[in-house]
Amino acid sequence: MEHDSREATMTANGRRMRGPTLEEVASLAGVGRGTVSRVINGSGRVSPKTKAAVERVIAELGYVPDRAARALAGHRNDAIALVIPESESKLSEPYFSDIIRGVGAELAETDTQLLLTLIRTPKERQRLAQFLTSHRVDGVLLVSVHEDDPLPDLLERIEMPAVLNGRRSGRERVSYVDSDNVGGARAAVAHLVARGRRTIATITGPGDMYVASCRFQGYADALREAGLPVDRPGHGLVAAGDFTEESGTRAMRLLLERRPEVDAVFAASDLMAAGALRALREAGRRVPDDVALVGFDDSAVARHTEPPLTSVRQPIHAMGSTMARVLLDEIADRSAARRQVVLSTELVVRESA
Numbered sequence: 001m002e003h004d005s006r007e008a009t010m011t012a013n014g015r016r017m018r019g020p021t022l023e024e025v026a027s028l029a030g031v032g033r034g035t036v037s038r039v040i041n042g043s044g045r046v047s048p049k050t051k052a053a054v055e056r057v058i059a060e061l062g063y064v065p066d067r068a069a070r071a072l073a074g075h076r077n078d079a080i081a082l083v084i085p086e087s088e089s090k091l092s093e094p095y096f097s098d099i100i101r102g103v104g105a106e107l108a109e110t111d112t113q114l115l116l117t118l119i120r121t122p123k124e125r126q127r128l129a130q131f132l133t134s135h136r137v138d139g140v141l142l143v144s145v146h147e148d149d150p151l152p153d154l155l156e157r158i159e160m161p162a163v164l165n166g167r168r169s170g171r172e173r174v175s176y177v178d179s180d181n182v183g184g185a186r187a188a189v190a191h192l193v194a195r196g197r198r199t200i201a202t203i204t205g206p207g208d209m210y211v212a213s214c215r216f217q218g219y220a221d222a223l224r225e226a227g228l229p230v231d232r233p234g235h236g237l238v239a240a241g242d243f244t245e246e247s248g249t250r251a252m253r254l255l256l257e258r259r260p261e262v263d264a265v266f267a268a269s270d271l272m273a274a275g276a277l278r279a280l281r282e283a284g285r286r287v288p289d290d291v292a293l294v295g296f297d298d299s300a301v302a303r304h305t306e307p308p309l310t311s312v313r314q315p316i317h318a319m320g321s322t323m324a325r326v327l328l329d330e331i332a333d334r335s336a337a338r339r340q341v342v343l344s345t346e347l348v349v350r351e352s353a
Contacts, residue, residue, distance in 0.1 A: 102320020248275025
């Protein structure tokens with residue numbers, strides 16, 4: 001292999017010259033610059049054969065990535081922001097802590113720092129927008145996305161790599177990692193039908209969150225498939241919550257007032273199911289004898305209620321790690337196509353249904 005004389009580390013008179021560049025590595029390996037970046041950054045989106053070829057050229061040329069030079073040339077900060085537009089109390093909920101652990105696990109072997117950011121007030125939202133517009137981080141992970149959230153649009157405008165946990169609608173343009181919410185809810189309600197339940201209520205999530213509408217869709221699909229009627233949101237057997245335990249208790253009390261003959265409930269989160277369980281106990285209803293109960297998430301909450309909850313398991317930890325991996329890939333290759341990842345769910349049957 002011939003080497004350009006400029007690639008030598010030292011000249012004859014001892015003056016230091018530049019080493020091989022990333023572009024030269026890419027050219028000799030027969031790949032694009034972004035592929036070399038992905039190999040250097042440990043991305044999983046490179047085949048073993050290509051990875052080996054790039055690493056062989058790196059070794060032959062003696063190429064050493066300079067983090068400081070790469071950061072200056074590419075405006076890299078070696079930091080990403082994990083943004084949660086919810087109250088501080090949300091951080092203690094199992095879903096958010098599992099997402100954070102998943103993200104952290106994926107970043108553990110990289111040089112990337114994770115900045116956890118809560119948005120609780122309009123002032124905090126404005127401050128975050130200014131921070132992101134100045135490109136103080138390389139990318140953003142956004143959790144708990146609401147339909148009218150303007151942050152994903154801002155990230156698009158400023159060309160900031162971003163990955164959402166969930167999506168704002170079925171027409172989402174930004175990269176996202178989600179779970180099969182429709183299929184999971186459908187399986188939960190089909191299970192209740194198979195157990196002979198016929199007056200099946202649901203406690204939904206917030207109306208401005210696509211995840212909530214997907215879980216309601218799965219509930220409604222399963223009822224229709226069983227030949228059972230479907231009430232409109234906010235009426236009859238459908239009561240709204242906000243994914244918190246307290247909202248589950250309130251919604252269950254309302255359902256018992258409206259339809260005291262209810263014999264099963266699908267709650268769109270484990271926390272709301274735990275709240276519903278409390279309200280059922282207060283009303284003297286036995287679970288599952290009088291009312292069967294199913295939650296969603298299969299969080300630690302599901303295993304520690306009495307009785308333990310039947311729940312739809314979504315791979316929350318894997319969602320967090322996948323989000324981080326997709327974002328790192330987008331940072332390494334800005335020209336990469338936006339990715340839309342939907343992970344499978346699984347119904348875990350326990351004593352509540």
